[in-house]
Amino acid sequence: xxxxxxxxxxxxxxxxxxxxxxxxxxxxxxxxxxxxxxxxxxxxxxxxxxxxxxxxxxxxxxxxxxx
Numbered sequence: 001x002x003x004x005x006x007x008x009x010x011x012x013x014x015x016x017x018x019x020x021x022x023x024x025x026x027x028x029x030x031x032x033x034x035x036x037x038x039x040x041x042x043x044x045x046x047x048x049x050x051x052x053x054x055x056x057x058x059x060x061x062x063x064x065x066x067x
Contacts, residue, residue, distance in 0.1 A: 010059065016044070
């Protein structure tokens with residue numbers, strides 16, 4: 001604790017898997033599995049870069065409301 005400031009660190013881990021239905025859908029459209037996995041990975045990373053700062057802001061605002 002530094003002065004009256006509390007410092008917290010949050011970590012988050014998410015694991016996701018494609019459903020068998022999604023894999024069939026992708027295969028029926030001729031999309032290669034390796035290409036699909038790479039695109040999904042890049043999309044997830046982009047989402048995380050955009051969403052993480054927003055989550056931190058929400059957590060900060062919620063913490064400031066606490067007595």
